Amino acid sequence: xxxxxxxxxxxxxxxxxxxxLDADGTGVLATIVDxxxxxxxxxxxxxLLDDDGGVGSITAxxxxxxxxxxAESVRESGRPDRVTYDLMGDDADDVWGLGVGCNGxxxxxxxxxxxxxxxxxxxxxxxxxxxxxxxxxxxxxxxGSDDDGANPDAPxxxxxxxxxxxxxxxxxxAGGSPARAWPAEALSEPAADLAERGSADVxxxxxxxxxxxxxxxxxxxxxADLVVxxxxxxxxxxxxxxxxxxxxxxxxxxxxxxxxxxxxxEAHRTVTTSxxxxxxxxxxxxxxxxxxxxxxxxxxxxxxxTLLRSDAPxxxxxxxxxxxxxxxxxxxxxxxxxxxxxxxxxxxxxxxDLGGGSPYQIAHSIVGEALAVSxxxxxxxxxxxxxxxxxxVDVDAPPSP
Numbered sequence: 001x002x003x004x005x006x007x008x009x010x011x012x013x014x015x016x017x018x019x020x021l022d023a024d025g026t027g028v029l030a031t032i033v034d035x036x037x038x039x040x041x042x043x044x045x046x047x048l049l050d051d052d053g054g055v056g057s058i059t060a061x062x063x064x065x066x067x068x069x070x071a072e073s074v075r076e077s078g079r080p081d082r083v084t085y086d087l088m089g090d091d092a093d094d095v096w097g098l099g100v101g102c103n104g105x106x107x108x109x110x111x112x113x114x115x116x117x118x119x120x121x122x123x124x125x126x127x128x129x130x131x132x133x134x135x136x137x138x139x140x141x142x143x144g145s146d147d148d149g150a151n152p153d154a155p156x157x158x159x160x161x162x163x164x165x166x167x168x169x170x171x172x173x174a175g176g177s178p179a180r181a182w183p184a185e186a187l188s189e190p191a192a193d194l195a196e197r198g199s200a201d202v203x204x205x206x207x208x209x210x211x212x213x214x215x216x217x218x219x220x221x222x223x224a225d226l227v228v229x230x231x232x233x234x235x236x237x238x239x240x241x242x243x244x245x246x247x248x249x250x251x252x253x254x255x256x257x258x259x260x261x262x263x264x265x266e267a268h269r270t271v272t273t274s275x276x277x278x279x280x281x282x283x284x285x286x287x288x289x290x291x292x293x294x295x296x297x298x299x300x301x302x303x304x305x306t307l308l309r310s311d312a313p314x315x316x317x318x319x320x321x322x323x324x325x326x327x328x329x330x331x332x333x334x335x336x337x338x339x340x341x342x343x344x345x346x347x348x349x350x351x352x353d354l355g356g357g358s359p360y361q362i363a364h365s366i367v368g369e370a371l372a373v374s375x376x377x378x379x380x381x382x383x384x385x386x387x388x389x390x391x392x393v394d395v396d397a398p399p400s401p
Contacts, residue, residue, distance in 0.1 A: 194219030
């Protein structure tokens with residue numbers, strides 16, 4: 001695989017999966033389902049493997065070539081498989097010939113990519129949270145794969161799949177019908193939690209026929225939005241870096257003087273509107289992060305007022321603090337005031353204090369701050385962080401009735 005295919009953002013991996021399904025390809029989806037110890041990626045990380053190589057990353061590159069061979073076997077058999085890579089200490093040196101530095105055991109699910117995965121990518125495209133429920137194992141009493149009249153929708157084999165939709169509060173099969181043969185009640189609570197967080201975990205539950213099911217619950221949260229107000233050349237690096245960091249970026253221009261699509265080809269979409277009609281042109285909610293950088297005082301002020309009244313958790317405003325103080329004076333002259341809770345979402349001057357001043361350094365500063373807010377983190381040095389770099393997820397299913 002090429003370096004450019006390895007480093008694509010998660011949003012592009014999902015898009016490639018969608019494209020593959022539409023093209024009736026013979027790809028294999030590799031997903032980390034469990035990690036013991038430390039690893040480059042956490043459960044839920046995905047990689048698409050096909051005849052052209054791979055797209056996405058689940059390690060720093062140390063096992064991807066081996067996965068291609070394993071994927072070929074899955075493609076030929078048409079059946080999913082689980083593979084485990086022990087990258088800990090001397091064992092890794094013996095197997096791989098060098099210390100790979102992960103110091104962990106990685107469990108990976110390999111599946112032939114078929115229509116049962118389409119609901120996941122469609123939910124992602126529609127901006128909906130979803131949890132993908134995939135059977136990893138079932139005890140010998142499990143049904144669903146037998147020809148003895150058992151319910152064919154009952155989960156019993158590696159790779160059997162259903163979905164949990166938080167906005168519906170129910171488990172459904174890939175075709176849309178209710179998953180009555182699944183232990184839906186026991187899985188709903190952990191699935192809702194993981195879908196909202198965009199995290200993944202292995203959950204063990206008791207099935208409706210008494211069998212014990214081990215299910216990989218892969219929470220796929222809708223991508224966060226970053227709306228950038230402005231059309232100057234300094235907007236380009238922000239758009240580029242934000243898209244690479246899995247934001248779905250919208251560039252908003254005022255008055256239609258610039259061909260936004262040509263100037264910002266990396267943007268997910270572009271919108272031309274007026275400062276006074278931002279509410280009508282955009283759907284701003286709790287996933288919307290905004291950066292205001294039109295460099296026009298009046299335009300910035302109108303956009304900021306709308307954003308501070310919205311549910312957006314992050315409103316970054318380009319310019320010195322004194323500039324916003326002038327805005328507050330102008331608002332006050334109009335009789336417009338803001339509650340402290342509304343001002344809590346404002347970040348001005350925008351960005352983290354990284355010390356750089358070039359366009360891309362400034363863009364890194366801005367996107368880094370938006371990422372920290374989106375991930376509910378206080379920026380700091382990892383060497384000062386206690387515990388693991390990535391938060392560990394451990395979700396227990398409620399006891400079955």
